[in-house]
Amino acid sequence: MAKSASRRRPRAEESQESLTERAYRELEERIVTLQLAPGAVVTEASLAAMLGIGRTPIREALQRLARERLVTILPRRGILVAEENLTTELRLLELRREVERLLARSAARRAGAEQRRRFGEIAAGMEQAARGGDDIGFMRLDRDFNLLMLDAARNEFAAAAMTLMHGLSRRFWYIHYRAVADLPLAARLHAEVARAVAAGDAATAAGASDRLLDYIEAFARATAAPGG
Numbered sequence: 456m457a458k459s460a461s462r463r464r465p466r467a468e469e470s471q472e473s474l475t476e477r478a479y480r481e482l483e484e485r486i487v488t489l490q491l492a493p494g495a496v497v498t499e500a501s502l503a504a505m506l507g508i509g510r511t512p513i514r515e516a517l518q519r520l521a522r523e524r525l526v527t528i529l530p531r532r533g534i535l536v537a538e539e540n541l542t543t544e545l546r547l548l549e550l551r552r553e554v555e556r557l558l559a560r561s562a563a564r565r566a567g568a569e570q571r572r573r574f575g576e577i578a579a580g581m582e583q584a585a586r587g588g589d590d591i592g593f594m595r596l597d598r599d600f601n602l603l604m605l606d607a608a609r610n611e612f613a614a615a616a617m618t619l620m621h622g623l624s625r626r627f628w629y630i631h632y633r634a635v636a637d638l639p640l641a642a643r644l645h646a647e648v649a650r651a652v653a654a655g656d657a658a659t660a661a662g663a664s665d666r667l668l669d670y671i672e673a674f675a676r677a678t679a680a681p682g683g
Contacts, residue, residue: 478508478516486525486536487626488591495536496529525622537623544627544675547620552668554616555604559660562607563652570607574653577603578646585642590632593642594625600645607652627675635677644670 482502485491499517503510517534520526527535566574577600584592601621605614632638644667651660 474508474512475515478502478506478512479519481506482513482516482520483523483525483622484594486520487594487622488629489626491536493536493538493626493630496533497536498533502534520622523619523622525626539627539630541675541679544623545672547623548668548672548675550616551620551624551671552665554613555668556661556664558604558608558610558613558617559648559652559664560657561610561613562604563655563657563660565609566607566652566655570603571653571655573603574600574607574649578649578653581642581645581649582639585639588638590629590638593638594629597625597645600649604652624671627678628671631674631678635680636674640670641674 482491491497499510499513502517503513506513517526517528521528525537527537529535562570577596580596581593581600584590584596598621601617605617608614628636632641644663647663648660648667651663
């Protein structure tokens with residue numbers, strides 16, 4: 456009992472960690488959904504006031520967002536929200552295609568029973584969100600889908616690569632989806648991956664992942680067209 460108690464994290468540390476995670480989650484969503492616009496310059500103090508969280512968790516969350524290239528920390532000037540860039544997005548998709556195929560195949564082989572059940576729930580939820588035109592609901596489920604895929608695949612190296620891409624990809628989609636996206640199709644393609652993973656079918660999951668990335672790349676390229 457004494458040995459177990461000695462490993463227990465102090466309450467203050469647990470609280471600090473949860474505040475940092477909350478700050479990260481809320482700031483990431485505000486950046487992705489353009490509440491913090493590309494090119495905007497903000498300060499730690501303004502973000503702390505916005506979220507009602509102390510500056511230390513904000514600072515730690517911003518360091519994580521900087522690693523994910525969603526912000527740039529400008530010493531003595533503030534925090535710059537990253538600009539959108541189609542060329543960067545297309546390079547990112549080259550890597551995403553390879554890594555996501557690996558993740559889908561690995562998750563189909565390694566996911567536990569509860570994870571498979573959750574993949575089924577996410578598939579249904581995405582389709583429901585698309586039918587109702589619930590873009591924020593779809594975005595939140597997409598984040599859940601991505602995180603669950605990383606967890607189920609049990610490959611820390613693939614997870615490290617994908618973690619750096621998720622936020623930028625979701626924000627790019629959110630900027631342009633009203634003009635060029637087909638939300639029901641996007642939901643269906645995500646759901647096909649999720650259901651193949653839930654069924655433990657690695658080959659089908661990998662193929663579904665490729666079809667999803669085909670759509671995402673076509674969507675990205677369409678943003679460069681007139682009116683896109």
